[in-house]
Amino acid sequence: MNNFTGSERYIASQELRLAVNAAITLERPLLVKGEPGTGKTMLAEEIAASLGMPLVQWHIKSTTRAQQGLYEYDAVSRLRDSQLGDDRVHEIRNYIKPGKLWEAFTAEQRSVLLIDEIDKADIEFPNDLLVELDRMEFHVYETGETIKAQQRPVVIITSNNEKELPDAFLRRCFFHYIQFPDADTLKAIVDVHFASIETDLVSDALRIFFQVREVPGLKKPPSTSELIDWLKLLVSDRLAANVLKEGGIREALPPLYGALLKNEQDVQLLERLAFMSRR
Structure with a gap:
């Protein structure tokens, strides 16, 4: 065999x-x-x-x-x-x-x-x-x-x-x-799911994705499958994709965050993080 x-x-x-x-x-x-x-x-x-x-x-x-x-x-x-x-x-x-x-x-x-x-x-x-x-x-x-x-x-x-x-x-x-995939492995997984996707979009999305996962106290860090869902939405929404270039999660919640965050505690946690950073 x-x-x-x-x-x-x-x-x-x-x-x-x-x-x-x-x-x-x-x-x-x-x-x-x-x-x-x-x-x-x-x-x-x-x-x-x-x-x-x-x-x-x-x-x-x-x-x-x-x-x-x-x-x-x-x-x-x-x-x-x-x-x-x-x-x-x-x-x-x-x-x-x-x-x-x-x-x-x-x-x-x-x-x-x-x-x-x-x-x-x-x-x-x-x-x-x-x-x-x-x-x-x-x-x-x-x-x-x-x-x-x-x-x-x-x-x-x-x-x-x-x-x-x-x-x-x-x-x-x-x-x-x-183990949770590192950035290079995640990029390879993304390439499997998207035949042609802009390199800049993937880089921006992975940067924000790992920022979210690294937030202390997050109840449910987003997974690989949620990253794929989020990218599908970003590919179809140029306006949201462009927002990624403007900063990170310390400025505002990620666009279309409902694909990444699955409970209100995590949404509130990121909202407080962005609010404290803007003060």
Whole structure:
């Protein structure tokens, strides 16, 4: 199998490429952490595309249970069908709904399994998947069968660090933290998203963007995805783009700041900074 080297659409650092390939070689899940908007979810998509594998995505919510990733048994439907005299009731498999791990384990070719934002779930959620991810198999009690991976999937697990993950789970993963991109890397990412964009506009936008991120006490610093959204607006609004040349955030809020700042506390913080600087 070829190594992951990034793609035209995804700028991966050398450290990230090494982490992906190390996890694949060790056949361990790759746990990826980093600020929201640093491309953790997109990483799994690009690994699948780069290596020519199907992608199985399991997006975790606060209500998600580990069992749902294996399978769910719909006892209520079976009871209802038995009351209605439906012949389906005699075959219990009719009421077993395969989950995302089942789908990845039984795929015809090796797949990439994304378990996205695992830290959103209950604290016991990672531990409840330890054995299944370790052995790459699980038992279906209702039918007595064992679902075993035909080909071990490449497992990518993302976390936004909303809560600590159990030590036993961490021991079974290869870990990588995606650092926030520096100016040169961000420029390369911008070039991927904009086929032709004025160099001066990118320079001005990056200058203001990093000024905003460096403000002490900011509740949510803008991310890479928010920079891309902001640039899209600036490209379509010359007047706003020209304002960037006139100064920095100590003079006024950035034009179209709603693409960068996502809560009123941060807006007020920058407003106070500009007000104090003008006094």
